[in-house]
Amino acid sequence: MHHRLAFLMLVGLVGCSNGSPVGPVVEHPLNAAVTSGGLTLTNSTDTPLYYQAFEKVWGTDGLFTWAACTRPATCPSVPAHGATSVPYTSIDGYTTDARQALVYYWELAPAAGAEHQVRNLRSTVVNF
Numbered sequence: 001m002h003h004r005l006a007f008l009m010l011v012g013l014v015g016c017s018n019g020s021p022v023g024p025v026v027e028h029p030l031n032a033a034v035t036s037g038g039l040t041l042t043n044s045t046d047t048p049l050y051y052q053a054f055e056k057v058w059g060t061d062g063l064f065t066w067a068a069c070t071r072p073a074t075c076p077s078v079p080a081h082g083a084t085s086v087p088y089t090s091i092d093g094y095t096t097d098a099r100q101a102l103v104y105y106w107e108l109a110p111a112a113g114a115e116h117q118v119r120n121l122r123s124t125v126v127n128f
Contacts, residue, residue: 028044028124029043029044029045029049029105029122030042030043030044030049030051030078030103030105030122030124031044032101032103032124032126034126034127034128035085037085037087037088038085038086038087038088038089038090038091039053039085039086039088039091039101039103039126040083040084040085040086041078041083041084041085041086041103041105042078042082042083043078043079043080043081043082043083044081045080045081045107046080046081047080047107048072048077048078048079048080048107048108049077049078049105049106049107050068050069050072050075050076050077050105050106050107050108051076051077051078051086051103051104051105051106052066052068052069052076052092052103052104053086053090053091053092053101053102053103053104054066054091054092054093054101054102054103054104055091055092055093055094055095055098055100055101055102056098056099056100056101056102056125057093057098057100058092058093059092059093059102060102068104068106068118068121070108070111070115070116070117070118071114071115071116072108072116075108076090078105098128099127099128100125100126100127100128101125101126101128102123102124102125103123103124103125103126104121104122104123105121105122105123105124106118106119106120106121106122107119107120
């Protein structure tokens with residue numbers, strides 16, 4: 001009897017569900033795919049995304065000094081609703097032994113002078 005009641009309660013809960021996610025929805029504005037020659041970064045937003053890619057161990061061990069690029073004309077970027085190829089040789093710290101890349105990406109908002117302000121700095125890890 002208890003098993004039947006538990007089953008009926010479960011069916012009732014599933015029947016009331018509208019299919020919406022229970023927890024927070026995580027959107028990924030930049031998707032990365034591994035290709036034979038490197039990465040393909042795809043931007044799903046209405047604005048350009050600027051990026052920098054590092055070999056993950058090299059990047060997380062702090063073997064570099066880095067600041068996000070703030071000059072759109074010189075920053076590597078992925079156009080709005082577009083894609084960009086990133087050769088392995090353009091991934092800072094990359095070696096043939098690398099297993100992951102750490103890709104930082106961000107938006108730029110106009111600021112005083114020629115530089116812009118970094119907005120929505122995020123990162124993603126890509127497995128090779």
